[in-house]
Amino acid sequence: MTQSQPQFYRSASGRGTGRLAFWLFRHARLPLLAALAFWLCLGRSHARAEDIHTESRPPFLHNIPLHDAKGRLISPPALLGEDGKPQESKANPYSPALTCGKCHDYDAISQGWHFNADAGSVKPGRPGEPWILTDPATHTQIPLSYRGWAGTFKPSDVGLSDFEFVTNFARHFPGGGPGEPGKIKSADPQMGRMLITGTMEIDCLICHQTAGRFDHEARFNALKAQNFRWAPSIAAGLGVFASFKSAGSIADSWHPDRPVPSTLPALRYDRARFDTENNVLFQVSRRPPVNNCYYCHTSESELGDARWHSDLDVHIKAGLLCVDCHRNGLDHAIVRGYEGETHDRAITDTTLDLRMRLIRRDDSAINEEDARKLARQQLQSESGMIETLTCRGCHTAGRLGSPRPVHKGLPPIHLEKLSCTACHSGPLPASQPQVVHTSLTHKLGLPAPERGKNTAPVILEPVFLRGADGKIAPYKMVWPSYWARLNGTNLTPMLPAEAAKTLTLPQPSSDDAARDPYNTKPLTDREIQQALESFPAEPSKGQPVFIAAGKIYLIEKGAMSAREFPAAQPYAWALAHDVRPASQALGARGCAECHASDSPMYFATVAARGPVEAKNGLNKEMWELRGDDKAVASFFAFTFHFRPLLKCLVFAAAFVVLGVLMHYGLRGLGAITAQGSSTGKERP
Amino acid sequence: MSRAAGKFSYAVLCAAGLVLAATGIGTFALGKAPMTHWVLMAHVAVAPLFALGLAAVALTWSDLCRHGADSPLIGPAKALLWVILLAGLVVTLSGVLPMTPLFGTPGQHLLYLTHRYSAIVLTAAVLLHLPMLGRRK
Numbered sequence: 001m002t003q004s005q006p007q008f009y010r011s012a013s014g015r016g017t018g019r020l021a022f023w024l025f026r027h028a029r030l031p032l033l034a035a036l037a038f039w040l041c042l043g044r045s046h047a048r049a050e051d052i053h054t055e056s057r058p059p060f061l062h063n064i065p066l067h068d069a070k071g072r073l074i075s076p077p078a079l080l081g082e083d084g085k086p087q088e089s090k091a092n093p094y095s096p097a098l099t100c101g102k103c104h105d106y107d108a109i110s111q112g113w114h115f116n117a118d119a120g121s122v123k124p125g126r127p128g129e130p131w132i133l134t135d136p137a138t139h140t141q142i143p144l145s146y147r148g149w150a151g152t153f154k155p156s157d158v159g160l161s162d163f164e165f166v167t168n169f170a171r172h173f174p175g176g177g178p179g180e181p182g183k184i185k186s187a188d189p190q191m192g193r194m195l196i197t198g199t200m201e202i203d204c205l206i207c208h209q210t211a212g213r214f215d216h217e218a219r220f221n222a223l224k225a226q227n228f229r230w231a232p233s234i235a236a237g238l239g240v241f242a243s244f245k246s247a248g249s250i251a252d253s254w255h256p257d258r259p260v261p262s263t264l265p266a267l268r269y270d271r272a273r274f275d276t277e278n279n280v281l282f283q284v285s286r287r288p289p290v291n292n293c294y295y296c297h298t299s300e301s302e303l304g305d306a307r308w309h310s311d312l313d314v315h316i317k318a319g320l321l322c323v324d325c326h327r328n329g330l331d332h333a334i335v336r337g338y339e340g341e342t343h344d345r346a347i348t349d350t351t352l353d354l355r356m357r358l359i360r361r362d363d364s365a366i367n368e369e370d371a372r373k374l375a376r377q378q379l380q381s382e383s384g385m386i387e388t389l390t391c392r393g394c395h396t397a398g399r400l401g402s403p404r405p406v407h408k409g410l411p412p413i414h415l416e417k418l419s420c421t422a423c424h425s426g427p428l429p430a431s432q433p434q435v436v437h438t439s440l441t442h443k444l445g446l447p448a449p450e451r452g453k454n455t456a457p458v459i460l461e462p463v464f465l466r467g468a469d470g471k472i473a474p475y476k477m478v479w480p481s482y483w484a485r486l487n488g489t490n491l492t493p494m495l496p497a498e499a500a501k502t503l504t505l506p507q508p509s510s511d512d513a514a515r516d517p518y519n520t521k522p523l524t525d526r527e528i529q530q531a532l533e534s535f536p537a538e539p540s541k542g543q544p545v546f547i548a549a550g551k552i553y554l555i556e557k558g559a560m561s562a563r564e565f566p567a568a569q570p571y572a573w574a575l576a577h578d579v580r581p582a583s584q585a586l587g588a589r590g591c592a593e594c595h596a597s598d599s600p601m602y603f604a605t606v607a608a609r610g611p612v613e614a615k616n617g618l619n620k621e622m623w624e625l626r627g628d629d630k631a632v633a634s635f636f637a638f639t640f641h642f643r644p645l646l647k648c649l650v651f652a653a654a655f656v657v658l659g660v661l662m663h664y665g666l667r668g669l670g671a672i673t674a675q676g677s678s679t680g681k682e683r684p
Numbered sequence: 685m686s687r688a689a690g691k692f693s694y695a696v697l698c699a700a701g702l703v704l705a706a707t708g709i710g711t712f713a714l715g716k717a718p719m720t721h722w723v724l725m726a727h728v729a730v731a732p733l734f735a736l737g738l739a740a741v742a743l744t745w746s747d748l749c750r751h752g753a754d755s756p757l758i759g760p761a762k763a764l765l766w767v768i769l770l771a772g773l774v775v776t777l778s779g780v781l782p783m784t785p786l787f788g789t790p791g792q793h794l795l796y797l798t799h800r801y802s803a804i805v806l807t808a809a810v811l812l813h814l815p816m817l818g819r820r821k
Contacts, residue, residue, distance in 0.1 A: 406788040409782075409784060410789070412793050416718070636721075646731070646732050647784070649732040650731065650779070651780060653736050653776060656742060657738055657769055657776070658773055661766075668751055
């Protein structure tokens, strides 16, 4: 038995029409035939729900009925039963896929950038922020991504199943993708649990609710208990989980050979949320408010109480929303906004089908092949528009009233060598990059003891690196840290649970744990050596090693050694926000901001950070990380001492030449004039 | 001004111009524009020398080349000197003005192109001028 039930509003891959038709044929042959006959007799009185749209700028009032995961209308029992006794308002939790999906093509949406990481067929695009599997107890921090960005591990590469990935990151994971497998294999001990816990559907309200009532903490707690199916309802404040036993606990006591319990806990709905026709009002917007984005995309280098110093992004301050630039259509293929993104975007079959449908609606005479061709042409043409949503594109085109960049005194070569973000984004560089906390990594948005500068994983910004396009841009950087087995050149990371089985690391005292809940005390060389020695010798699996702060630690000839190692190299991803105004851009106060012998752009020290003593980490300057030539950078900076003298000399020389030219030019003009006058006098 | 000073300033102009042409026009001709790193630094380092040489040539040669001057130079050589001075002025100013906060990106780009093409004109003028110096009236 699978979890999938008839899903009347879904139609494509994974839960496609083929499976729907099969299910219908298998389970509902007679009713189906009857319904078909009825439909044929009466004609189709109602258009398909997906085809109904308002197509107006103001949002449609979403006072709508709820549907559960089986597509059934949710109608909480009346307050009093027929016998006059009070009744609990219990019913199945609502399904975003079958409630929102009734009008909005859920399958198309699920192709979106936020949900398609594990699709495999999607181009990875520019490396972005990874999920970082963090465990303070074992000092583990492993960058993960389904997209295969160089420097990250795919979850399966480290032995993390999709289910484990989802449970680890559900707090900021919007659903879909690995949380919503097309088919649940009941025999799979982990994925099979989803038959009870439910899948993690895309929770549309995370982004689109505008009422400010979405409870992320409640959602997190629900997901932590593996109440996947119930989480969207709980987070939306529609009700509470109506059982003392979580779905995770029920799944724990269930065996894949046994049938799935038929009576899973219900949701106790808040009756006040339903009107007399059992509709529920959702305050939603096509254009998510900034704070909805910030829940997952906060990036704060003003830590703790210093947050009040932050100016926020200049665009946000000007009144723009994130989605004014990071736009998307129904396919939710959100514009990431970097130059060259057009080449990384693929036109999916779903997008193509959607467009074909529109074309054929408007032109009934066009055949399918021509419609497909035309749809592809239109989509390709539109993808060119994406470039106008980059910094350069928008400010050149003047979209949304964006000022055209003037860049007075900035030689144009800078625009070829630097990305816009190099001067305008992130904190101003200093002699050392700053520690930055991000939502995805540091669980911002969820209540926890105050995170500090050493809370793992330590991410630094801005680090100026050269991107794939050859331009220097600011990046965030993190160093992986994990216990692993090294077999030849193959490095196999250990998951925290596996490492913890044998790892002997000093346990903090209760006082220390209270004072330092994130276990930020670095490991000494001796502690690392003891830990490495505690792993059982398993030559077939390889030698135990520790990766941290840019180095590999291993026992060689009875002693521990540490050296640079390719897999220990940091992972970096470009940062683009917060954007500073032109007056606060790097270089606005003169060339020396970058071209000086101590300018951070070249000479800031980037100290590798990890759970080891600072003396053990690698220190590299920015030029070194970029592979630049220090002599060139230093000498070029040195020449700027003479720049004022050079200008004075050249201007002085130019004035002399100009003076000579004017002198002889005017003399020549005078001679010609005099000659003309004398010639005139001689005339009779 | 003595003739020696004139010859010296012309030699300075030519020597500096050679380095500038090799670094600037050479990079452009090789399709590697714009200049960067050591090439750019060499170009910028020699530029003041060229400007001073140009100014010295202007001061020492202009009277010889004025219209009607009693000079051993032939007419075309005189005319080319004024071309050299004019093109040199344009090259110099278009090289130094981008270092001031007066021009935005379009202006900077225009100055860059002006610098490039006026330098080509200047180089051509100098190359034509040099052989004419040996020819006397």
